[in-house]
Amino acid sequence: xxxxxxxxxxxxxxxxxxxxxxxxxxxxxxxxxxxxxxxxxxxxxxxxxxxxxxxxxxxxxxxxxxxxxxxxxxxxxxxxxxxxxxxxxxxxxxxxxxxxxxxxxxxxxxxxxxxxxxxxxxxxxxxxxxxxxxxx
Numbered sequence: 001x002x003x004x005x006x007x008x009x010x011x012x013x014x015x016x017x018x019x020x021x022x023x024x025x026x027x028x029x030x031x032x033x034x035x036x037x038x039x040x041x042x043x044x045x046x047x048x049x050x051x052x053x054x055x056x057x058x059x060x061x062x063x064x065x066x067x068x069x070x071x072x073x074x075x076x077x078x079x080x081x082x083x084x085x086x087x088x089x090x091x092x093x094x095x096x097x098x099x100x101x102x103x104x105x106x107x108x109x110x111x112x113x114x115x116x117x118x119x120x121x122x123x124x125x126x127x128x129x130x131x132x133x134x135x136x
Contacts, residue, residue: 013102067101
């Protein structure tokens with residue numbers, strides 16, 4: 001698992017499964033179809049200053065990346081959630097060696113999942129499907 005095995009006890013939680021299949025993620029606003037994403041697009045909440053999980057090494061959710069099984073949830077989120085409005089949407093191709101995943105429905109949508117990557121600074125195979133929106 002990510003962070004060299006230094007995850008909090010019980011993390012990933014019971015009920016998580018091996019990540020496998022296509023998932024979708026909100027990515028940076030300046031990403032365009034055909035762009036390659038980098039490690040900054042997969043920064044853990046634990047390392048993201050704007051996150052409530054920033055610096056919380058005891059919080060399992062701080063080690064998970066948000067993804068959705070249904071791209072429509074992200075399209076809808078861009079219409080109704082301020083933080084998502086200008087983000088690009090990318091498809092990730094996850095397979096069983098890439099970590100664990102658990103469905104965690106929430107404000108982004110019912111298909112939201114937490115994904116605990118198998119290693120730090122991991123960038124999965126991906127493609128940008130929807131351009132980010134430039135600042136108005």
